[in-house]
Amino acid sequence: MAGPLPDGDQAPVDGLLSLEEIKGSEARTFHAYVHIPFCKDICGYCDFNTYTATQLGSLKQSDYAASLISEIRFSAQALEQSKLLPRKFSTVFFGGGTPSLLPAADLIEILSSLEQTFGFTENAEITTEANPDTVTFEKFAALRQAGFNRVSIGMQSGVQSVLDTLERSHNPENVFKAFEIVKGLGFGTSLDLIFGAPGESLEQWRESLEAAIALEPDHLSAYSLIVEPGTKLARQIKSGELAEPDEDLQAEKYELTEQLLSAAGYTWYEISNWSKSESLQSDHNLAYWMGQDWWGYGPGAHSHLGSVRWWNQKHPLSYSKKLEDKISPAVGRELLSIDTAKLERVMLESRTSKGMSISDLEQLEAGAKSRIPQLIADGLIDGQLAIKGRLVLTLRGRLLADAVVRELTD
Template sequence: MPGVLPEGEPVPVDGSLPDAARATVGARGFGVYVHVPFCASRCGYCDFNTYTPGELGGNADRDGYVDQVLAELTLAGRVLGDRPPARVDTVFVGGGTPTLLPADDLARILDGIDRLWGLAGDVEVTTEANPESVTRESLKELRAAGYNRISLGMQSAAPGVLAILDRRHTAGRAIQAVGEAREVGFDHVNLDLIYGTPGESADDFAASLAAVIDAGVDHVSAYALIVEDGTRLAARMRRGELPYPDDDVAADRYLAAEQALSGAGFSWYEVSNWARTPAARCRHNLLYWAGGDWWGLGPGAHSHVGGVRWWNVKHPATYAARLAAGTSPGQARELLSAADRRVEDVMLRLRLASGLPLAALDDAGRAGAAGARDAGLLAGTEYDSGRAVLTLRGRLLADAVVRDLLP
């Protein structure tokens, strides 16, 4: 089952926020994240806050879920009160598998957000989807409801790799779903890849990259496999059935991704993300990385407003009970100090192709940046113009560079 949430101080029963936090809401943009915690089956590597029908228990199910999300949205309206965001810049529906809900339900959620705060004229509205959970007709309905970006979990084009990951779709279904999304008018389509799975060969990953490029998507996310405690994949590795991921192999796969994607006209804009054009970049994720504000709706969802970060209770039954009682579903929160926010700003912005100003660092951090530049981890030209920007080698060692800049 998914890991435990972090500790923090209690969230007020009514979910209220300090006036100082509400005063700055939306200053760096405002988004809404909606968590849909349902999956048809559990993938062997997954420790997200998701539940299959057999795992739900507690009288929790999909029926009535949208009403619960809308109830939390109403609570959010009360909390922000006379300090609402000027507009909602981005909406991201994730999971789980959001598209296990009917398209009408996902449309109701988007309409509720629009009615409460108003969607920006150029709002980006994303839903995640497993390839087997959508059809051309359901995609058409989503597009008509206002969804204009879709992120499909492909993970690999190699059947053997999909089997190890416990993915249910065939290797070709993700590509077919891309075509359907394009046909019905989605502006932007992303495919997710996972690399470094045990048994994956260099040729397997090259074939996955070629399939993604040929599919005609305008965005690709590629992540190294992370083995989380408590997952079936971790148990298989402990039993010796599968080898653990190899860091050198993961580095080789990343370099292969960069070579193939850049050669096909994609540019990296975050360490694990590539886009064909600036307009194709995921604006919702950029809002996270730039320290913006967002309200997270749903079990286990995280939120951030004005330096206050909180997270909801995890189980759908507990989430529903809190809202039925008229109380906040927030489990705990933390108030970030100025120092906390500076550290997070450095950690997140360094992952971006735009980097961060050297002026954001203290003296020790600037000394670390100079050392990283000398080691070839930060680009010299950008450094000379006052910015810390990772080189390709620096992207492979991004965590180490962060430690240099935050000694």
């Protein structure tokens, strides 16, 4: 979702998919991503497709749910006309932006529309992201009652000076309060953390991890800060106002993350994700990594179905206009070639703790198997698991995952 949209081919205005394009879809699970492109302020490091009220001009946040519901209806019609058998959603993820900025009634209306149109599988995982300073008991009690069952809170850091550098609007106390509210309401819980803010020391990162662990969330994501081109943070680093994240210190922080989280009973299941048990992993994230089908609703959202990927108009105004005109809000699409699909499969599956079957890998990339002994000797792939036929990264391999994938696919 970050950065400019890719180029790609023009997407058809009726959103239809050919029989050839949907081949294989019926064997896959189906997932919904719902993008809420609003934030109170824009954090200096963020290049997600999100806007403040001032940036939106004439577009009212209160009209947004209606546009999303139009896209939900449009998607059902396009899939039916493409002769795809109806499938229920196994997961729904409201992300942003800041979904928790919208009134609960709007979020609930969107969720009900998804449920009435497609249905949900039994025990479907229904998550919303939330910024700590937008969590109130009333709003989240209403969401819980309407069927949301998981909340991912953007904690980012437990240290005030780091939150200030990241230009977050909340303080550590807000995280605690928000967490207690959602936990008390019976939601599954996840915390997002970022390591590597300019000036953040290893000790400060330890403090953040300890604060997060003390809350005992079910799940944690820890992301290495990416300095996205065009952001305020990138300009501050370029002008020398802020220091660039140091690669060696980032690696030390990642190692500390693994050390503290595993000591606290969390197990990694993807490079940036840990959970307290297998059943508490994020089914929605796993669906992306395992190449399942999903429809991304909202401006700039990406979808993946069969062998096609498409993406929507980026600006909320042009997105809403297309739906008012009763045409697809998609602006571009890409038919995944066999080679691209192979490369993506290796890239995504090898980042998970389940890893990849080595025989599947050899079928996808002839000759890849012969490179495994050297990767084991370099300490990048687990030798014991390789004997059992699985390609799984070691801790060192997780730090150098992109290089491992290049070695296996070049």
